[in-house]
Amino acid sequence: EADIYQTPRYLVIGTGKKITLECSQTMGHDKMYWYQQDPGMELHLIHYSYGVNSTEKGDLSSESTVSRIRTEHFPLTLESARPSHTSQYLCASSPISHTEAFFGQGTRLTVV
Amino acid sequence: AQTVTQSQPEMSVQEAETVTLSCTYDTSESDYYLFWYKQPPSRQMILVIRQEAYKQQNATENRFSVNFQKAAKSFSLKISDSQLGDAAMYFCAYRLEGSGYALNFGKGTSLLVTP
Numbered sequence: 474e475a476d477i478y479q480t481p482r483y484l485v486i487g488t489g490k491k492i493t494l495e496c497s498q499t500m501g502h503d504k505m506y507w508y509q510q511d512p513g514m515e516l517h518l519i520h521y522s523y524g525v526n527s528t529e530k531g532d533l534s535s536e537s538t539v540s541r542i543r544t545e546h547f548p549l550t551l552e553s554a555r556p557s558h559t560s561q562y563l564c565a566s567s568p569i570s571h572t573e574a575f576f577g578q579g580t581r582l583t584v585v
Numbered sequence: 586a587q588t589v590t591q592s593q594p595e596m597s598v599q600e601a602e603t604v605t606l607s608c609t610y611d612t613s614e615s616d617y618y619l620f621w622y623k624q625p626p627s628r629q630m631i632l633v634i635r636q637e638a639y640k641q642q643n644a645t646e647n648r649f650s651v652n653f654q655k656a657a658k659s660f661s662l663k664i665s666d667s668q669l670g671d672a673a674m675y676f677c678a679y680r681l682e683g684s685g686y687a688l689n690f691g692k693g694t695s696l697l698v699t700p
Contacts, residue, residue, distance in 0.1 A: 514674050514693045518684060518689075529685065531684060532684065574688050
């Protein structure tokens with residue numbers, strides 16, 4: 474089992490609130506990713522990082538932001554949550570070589 | 586742009602039978618990696634099997650095997666002796682050279698296993 478953790482697992486929050494989804498990995502992986510999974514289960518890359526102080530936007534435009542101050546930590550922040558942000562968010566990491574990515578258990582976010 | 590296509594939104598198999606999930610992809614690269622991931626309901630995405638394009642031999646992991654056809658850009662997953670625990674969404678994925686080597690996923694195939 475991969476050592477990558479996401480908290481919280483489930484979150485229901487009101488419109489306009491600021492939220493941070495946490496993601497941590499203990500494997501020392503340089504690369505980390507955030508995916509948004511829509512109700513049809515399709516996965517879209519929204520952010521990625523090559524390492525400390527590196528953050529890039531993914532293929533799907535997102536109003537969220539990320540930071541990478543430490544190798545093991547890659548939090549995602551929504552400054553003002555909206556119902557359109559309701560989704561499942563998956564965090565993943567991988568070592569520098571061309572191997573698979575390891576996923577966290579996901580955060581299911583509902584904005585009411 | 587690299588794309589991954591899974592043409593079967595849903596598949597069904599009886600316990601102990603064999604099922605094949607299809608995946609095609611588009612790329613101009615000659616060396617790359619392909620993956621099948623499994624996502625059980627409300628559970629973690631886990632790797633099922635990995636194939637390196639330069640290896641001609643099809644990858645196998647216990648009851649799971651792939652049929653990798655590089656020229657046809659096809660990468661199907663065969664599950665033998667299906668078990669109830671195999672019920673899940675299955676995603677085919679290609680590792681992108683750009684985007685931090687992120688995985689580019691197909692839309693998934695929902696596998697139902699019936700007793």
